[in-house]
Amino acid sequence: MRASSVAIVIGFVLLAAPVAGQTTTASVIGTVTDAQKGVLPGATVTALNVENGAQATGVTDATGAYRIPALRPGLYDVNVEMQGFASRSRKGIQLFVGTEAKIDFELGLAGVEESVTVTGEAPLIEVTKSEVSSVIDRKQIDALPLSGRSFTDLMRLTPGVDPSGRIGGMYETASNSYLVDGVSNDRAWTGGNRTSYSAETIREFRVITEQFAAEYGQASGGVVNVVSRSGTNNFENRV
Known part of the structure; x- marks a missing residue:
């Protein structure tokens, strides 16, 4: 009986943990x-990561729908091909952490219509989610001055976050949950951000x-x- 109780408790703990594959990536549907x-x-x-050349592929189902999950945040070109039809591409799609971008395609017959390439960003409104959130991207991190270069200072750019870092009117910042690459960065007993990453x-x-x-x-x-930086095909340095 005691062993069963322990197993049940462990099961609840595992279920409560964030799912890294869902919380640190983006997806494209349409x-x-x-x-x-x-x-x-x-x-x-096909979704091509312009920054590092990684590709992910999906195939439309019987309803013509597709979904490409688990894409690392970045700049993407999305291309669709089918035998007998002219290919279509959408270039310059910026995917942020947690984004589910809806991109639909209309194909013309091959020989009647040449392949078409459209440049544009992902839709600003995510119709598949109801959360209230904001993304602080790399451009903002590079451009804005930070005392001590702590990323948590930039949280204050988000509506609903007060100058002390409290979110949603809660009494303490310990009420927040911090994830880094899908892994909890909360203090074990007191809550709040455990490690202050540069x-x-x-x-x-x-x-x-x-x-x-x-999932959270x-x-x-x-x-x-939080999503950490990774290597790209571009050389970068900082003085």
Whole structure:
């Protein structure tokens, strides 16, 4: 009986932990149709990370829908191809941590229409989520002055965060949950941010102030979801 109780407790603890694959990545979803708005099953959709060359591929289902999950935040080109149809591309899609960008494609017949490339950003409104959040990206981290180069100072740019770092009107910053690459960075007993990472090591972070999803937890205030920097094909240095 005692062993069963321990197993149940451990199970709840594991279920309460954030799921790294969901919290640190982005995804692209959408529908592929022909010129008459008929759905196209079997179309191949490819997302290319412009910064490091990594690719991920999805195939449309019977309803013409596709989903490419687990994309590392970054700049992407999205291309769709299907036999008998002209290919289409969307370039310069910026995906932030936690983003689920909806990008639909309409394909014309091959030979009638040449391949088409469109440059543009992902939609500003994510129709698949109800959370209230803001992203602090690498451009802001580089451009704004920081005392001690602590990324938590930039949390104050987010509506709903007061000058002390409290989110959603909670009494203490210990009410917030901090994640770094999907791993909890909370202090074990007192709560709050355990390790103060230098701004130079961070690519971006999302501050969720209200209505965060069940994949997050351990917070009565807000969630700060951090993604660290990784290598790219571009050489960078700092003096």
